[in-house]
Amino acid sequence: MAINQSTAPAVTGVRGPEREPVTLDVNGSTFPIELEPRVSLLDALREHLDLTGTKKGCDQGTCGACTVWVDGRRVLSCLTLAMSCEGHQVSTIEGIAQDGELHPMQQAFVDHDAFQCGYCTPGQIMSAIALLREGNATTDADIAEHMSGNICRCQAYPNIHAAIREVRDADDGG
Amino acid sequence: MSPVLGKPVNRVDGPDKVTGTGRYCGEIVLPGLAYGLIVGADVAKGRVVSIDESAARAAGGVYGILTHRNTPKVANAPHLIPSLAGQPAPGESFFPMQDDVVHYWGQPVALVVADSLESAAHAAALLDITYEESPAVATIEDGRKSAYEAETLFGGLMPARDERGDVTAALAAAEVTVDASYRYAANHHNPLETSVTTAQWDGDRLTLWDSTMGVRASQLTVASLLGIPLSDVRVITHFVGGGFGSKAMVWPHVTLAAMAARHVGRPVRLTLTRPQSFTSNGHREEQEQRITLGAGRDGRLTAIRHQKLSITSSFDDWAEPATGVSTQIYGCDNYLGSHSLIKGNTMTPTFTRAPGESLGSFSLETAMDRLAYELGMDPVELRIMNHPPVDNHGNPWSSDGMADCLRRGAELIGWADRDPTPGVRQEGDNLIGTGVAGAGYPVAFMMPVQHARARIFNDGSVVIQTSAQEFGIGVTTSMSQVGADGLGVDMDVLRFEAGDTDLPNTTSAVGSMGATMQSSAVHNAARTLRNELIAHAVADDKSPLHGLSPSSVRVADGRMTSTLDPSISESYADMLQRNRLLDLEALGSWTPPPFTTPHGLLTFGAQFAEVAVDKDLGLVRVRRMAGVFAPGRVLNPKLARSQLLGGMLWGLGQALLEGNQIDRQSGRWALNNLGEYLVPVHADIPDIQVEFVEVEDDVVGPLGVKGVGEVGQVGAAAAIANAVFHATGRRMSELPMTAEVVMNGGGAG
Ligand code: FES
Ligand code: FES
Numbered sequence: 001m002a003i004n005q006s007t008a009p010a011v012t013g014v015r016g017p018e019r020e021p022v023t024l025d026v027n028g029s030t031f032p033i034e035l036e037p038r039v040s041l042l043d044a045l046r047e048h049l050d051l052t053g054t055k056k057g058c059d060q061g062t063c064g065a066c067t068v069w070v071d072g073r074r075v076l077s078c079l080t081l082a083m084s085c086e087g088h089q090v091s092t093i094e095g096i097a098q099d100g101e102l103h104p105m106q107q108a109f110v111d112h113d114a115f116q117c118g119y120c121t122p123g124q125i126m127s128a129i130a131l132l133r134e135g136n137a138t139t140d141a142d143i144a145e146h147m148s149g150n151i152c153r154c155q156a157y158p159n160i161h162a163a164i165r166e167v168r169d170a171d172d173g174g
Numbered sequence: 175m176s177p178v179l180g181k182p183v184n185r186v187d188g189p190d191k192v193t194g195t196g197r198y199c200g201e202i203v204l205p206g207l208a209y210g211l212i213v214g215a216d217v218a219k220g221r222v223v224s225i226d227e228s229a230a231r232a233a234g235g236v237y238g239i240l241t242h243r244n245t246p247k248v249a250n251a252p253h254l255i256p257s258l259a260g261q262p263a264p265g266e267s268f269f270p271m272q273d274d275v276v277h278y279w280g281q282p283v284a285l286v287v288a289d290s291l292e293s294a295a296h297a298a299a300l301l302d303i304t305y306e307e308s309p310a311v312a313t314i315e316d317g318r319k320s321a322y323e324a325e326t327l328f329g330g331l332m333p334a335r336d337e338r339g340d341v342t343a344a345l346a347a348a349e350v351t352v353d354a355s356y357r358y359a360a361n362h363h364n365p366l367e368t369s370v371t372t373a374q375w376d377g378d379r380l381t382l383w384d385s386t387m388g389v390r391a392s393q394l395t396v397a398s399l400l401g402i403p404l405s406d407v408r409v410i411t412h413f414v415g416g417g418f419g420s421k422a423m424v425w426p427h428v429t430l431a432a433m434a435a436r437h438v439g440r441p442v443r444l445t446l447t448r449p450q451s452f453t454s455n456g457h458r459e460e461q462e463q464r465i466t467l468g469a470g471r472d473g474r475l476t477a478i479r480h481q482k483l484s485i486t487s488s489f490d491d492w493a494e495p496a497t498g499v500s501t502q503i504y505g506c507d508n509y510l511g512s513h514s515l516i517k518g519n520t521m522t523p524t525f526t527r528a529p530g531e532s533l534g535s536f537s538l539e540t541a542m543d544r545l546a547y548e549l550g551m552d553p554v555e556l557r558i559m560n561h562p563p564v565d566n567h568g569n570p571w572s573s574d575g576m577a578d579c580l581r582r583g584a585e586l587i588g589w590a591d592r593d594p595t596p597g598v599r600q601e602g603d604n605l606i607g608t609g610v611a612g613a614g615y616p617v618a619f620m621m622p623v624q625h626a627r628a629r630i631f632n633d634g635s636v637v638i639q640t641s642a643q644e645f646g647i648g649v650t651t652s653m654s655q656v657g658a659d660g661l662g663v664d665m666d667v668l669r670f671e672a673g674d675t676d677l678p679n680t681t682s683a684v685g686s687m688g689a690t691m692q693s694s695a696v697h698n699a700a701r702t703l704r705n706e707l708i709a710h711a712v713a714d715d716k717s718p719l720h721g722l723s724p725s726s727v728r729v730a731d732g733r734m735t736s737t738l739d740p741s742i743s744e745s746y747a748d749m750l751q752r753n754r755l756l757d758l759e760a761l762g763s764w765t766p767p768p769f770t771t772p773h774g775l776l777t778f779g780a781q782f783a784e785v786a787v788d789k790d791l792g793l794v795r796v797r798r799m800a801g802v803f804a805p806g807r808v809l810n811p812k813l814a815r816s817q818l819l820g821g822m823l824w825g826l827g828q829a830l831l832e833g834n835q836i837d838r839q840s841g842r843w844a845l846n847n848l849g850e851y852l853v854p855v856h857a858d859i860p861d862i863q864v865e866f867v868e869v870e871d872d873v874v875g876p877l878g879v880k881g882v883g884e885v886g887q888v889g890a891a892a893a894i895a896n897a898v899f900h901a902t903g904r905r906m907s908e909l910p911m912t913a914e915v916v917m918n919g920g921g922a923g
Contacts, residue, residue: 053194119415
């Protein structure tokens with residue numbers, strides 16, 4: 001789930017370790033901020049842009065709570081340096097509902113009670129929508145396998161599966 | 175029939191959770207916020223000899239460093255009492271950084287506060303701490319010789335021994351006996367949100383945003399440790415990312431956050447890292463159990479001896495009580511339950527989902543399965559036959575349902591077609607088996623009086639308040655339903671507000687008691703307000719209801735209507751407006767029955783599982799689970815199902831995946847992250863069914879609600895182990911049942 005290097009701008013010169021101007025493109029908006037190079041994308045979103053919908057469950061790449069998309073692909077934002085996202089499109093849970101309307105996957109999560117505490121939920125939803133796009137939700141076994149990077153400690157898994165199946169089987173496909 | 179109670183309505187806070195807008199306690203924005211990071215001891219026993227802060231301070235961005243040299247002394251020594259009791263509830267009778275002594279690996283020895291997460295982490299890594307290390311005892315193996323039988327558990331709140339009849343004589347006389355020993359690895363809660371506290375001082379007044387299962391417990395504990403008035407401590411908790419017991423008690427980091435904020439003169443957010451969550455908020459202790467059953471050839475139990483040995487900290491006689499179910503779910507005149515302890519270099523263990531009874535029931539329910547096979551009886555029938563109408567004191571159950579749960583579960587899993595012979599069903603490389611276990615979880619009335627407030631405005635809209643907190647149990651939703659039902663209004667006009675110690679007090683939602691006590695207080699508040707509104711109307715000569723007896727008035731949709739003539743009615747709003755009342759409010763309270771109420775108090779259920787075991791590799795896959803439960807009145811079946819299903823899958827994790835050991839050399843946990851401490855993931859999940867058996871209960875509160883948080887886990891691992899036996903013919907005596915255990919049958923035999 002690395003960032004697609006082919007579209008990354010060529011890195012020139014040495015940056016940091018002090019704060020540097022960085023421009024992040026998140027959910028279609030441009031945010032010019034200052035960041036140290038050591039800041040992860042997850043911390044940049046949560047601590048610098050106040051986009052706290054993306055959750056930190058481990059900061060170690062093991063739980064999936066921090067799942068966002070970079071250029072449309074699933075990425076663990078805790079293992080991604082914010083600076084490396086310059087010139088890339090970052091999408092987070094805050095950008096999924098449109099005009100106050102829940103995305104069909106969000107609505108399906110609500111309808112199927114596909115969460116309890118809700119802490120894994122943004123990551124699950126970012127993965128679930130991507131899963132359909134990737135074509136990895138054809139069978140139940142596919143869903144189970146390709147969602148397995150997203151831990152839900154409340155164990156809402158059966159309901160998450162039901163939500164994904166519903167969106168997959170709906171006409172518009174989410 | 176209530177239009178809202180018992181309905182599967184969606185979570186009212188669902189949109190906040192699926193859009194990421196709900197604010198958890200580590201997401202509160204405060205000007206000047208500083209970031210705290212705990213540094214844990216790198217030895218399991220010894221002394222801090224020196225702390226060189228120079229490199230850490232030079233790294234930049236550091237606002238302050240607390241160590242035992244400058245941390246304020248606590249005003250009152252912490253004394254462990256379960257948070258359900260409604261008193262200060264420190265997780266251990268110990269507060270760190272008061273002196274240089276190290277009692278367990280990971281014990282906080284320093285706290286770095288800096289301008290960013292990165293600065294704090296960097297400075298923490300640069301702290302140069304040296305220790306004088308002494309040999310530690312941190313495992314049962316190393317401490318076995320020093321084991322002693324505990325007199326009481328939970329800070330003296332509970333006897334550790336439970337004895338009736340003459341077990342020794344009854345076992346000697348029994349026609350059939352089963353004797354089984356078990357080894358259980360430690361478990362860690364691992365809620366997806368690690369514990370976090372944000373602390374802000376305003377003069378002498380402290381506000382904490384604390385990820386807790388009980389705002390009131392945090393308030394009581396921090397006020398006591400700091401020696402400040404309760405009125406100066408406000409705890410706010412709107413969303414909590416799971417608890418499972420790790421946030422049931424108040425651990426040192428909460429108070430340390432407040433101390434740090436005072437020290438640096440800024441608000442401080444203190445988050446436990448994932449590795450720290452293995453050493454900072456308790457765990458389910460490593461334990462061994464032995465259970466001996468005596469029975470007649472007819473299957474009647476005549477003796478049960480159930481012994482537990484576990485390791486605790488050096489400060490507390492803590493054991494999760496393992497015998498609360500085995501003493502009463504099956505009738506037996508001769509019983510002995512006991513808990514032995516080893517004091518060692520670990521932190522105090524704590525409540526972990528289905529505390530005590532999940533493993534206690536594993537022992538009991540796998541032993542019952544052995545007994546069934548020993549007798550050649552059906553395991554379901556053996557349980558039904560031994561399940562009594564009264565508890566171990568001869569008191570009738572407040573509500574039962576166990577036999578119906580077993581029968582319905584048997585239908586769901588297809589028990590009738592089962593060939594009991596072990597090891598004879600094969601599909602490809604897999605051996606197939608099914609298993610059953612009974613489930614029960616005690617209802618514990620140890621909480622003080624509970625309060626809630628109901629308030630109606632003169633446009634008919636309603637606010638219901640109590641200090642409960644939402645950590646996944648759906649309290650916002652179910653209490654909106656209870657309030658709407660009690661007041662006779664539509665759920666849409668009602669807002670349930672919680673998660674704040676400034677609101678009327680309810681106790682920590684732990685031990686599966688949350689729904690019972692909160693619903694009772696909210697119901698009583700709503701009913702009190704409804705009665706006041708009706709009293710106003712019938713006394714008001716301008717009201718069409720004037721002169722009616724209050725009992726002849728019913729309310730629905732915010733409209734009071736005569737039961738004698740439905741054409742006579744008026745709305746709450748009209749009545750309030752005409753009387754120029756801007757609002758009306760009522761406080762409701764609920765006093766729990768006494769601890770010694772003359773009723774048997776358990777929530778019952780039954781668990782069934784079907785497994786496929788790879789005969790060459792020993793890998794177990796759970797293919798189906800079916801759980802049937804009788805938790806009294808179900809406020810919202812959608813949410814209750816989710817919680818029970820979550821418990822059952824926790825049981826799956828406990829059965830197959832979850833376990834940790836302390837390394838005997840270093841005294842530290844072998845595993846400290848979610849990559850190695852395995853928890854169930856999407857790919858582990860079987861086909862799973864949850865059903866309810868309806869039972870009425872007029873003892874446990876005005877609505878008859880028993881909790882569902884724990885019972886879903888009880889028996890789940892045992893049903894899986896019994897299924898593994900049915901598949902392979904091998905008895906499992908160790909958890910988790912890793913492939914090695916399955917191939918070797920487990921260590922303790
Ligand atoms: S926070 Fe990134 S994977 Fe857990
Ligand atoms: S909803 Fe709590 S971790 Fe998934």
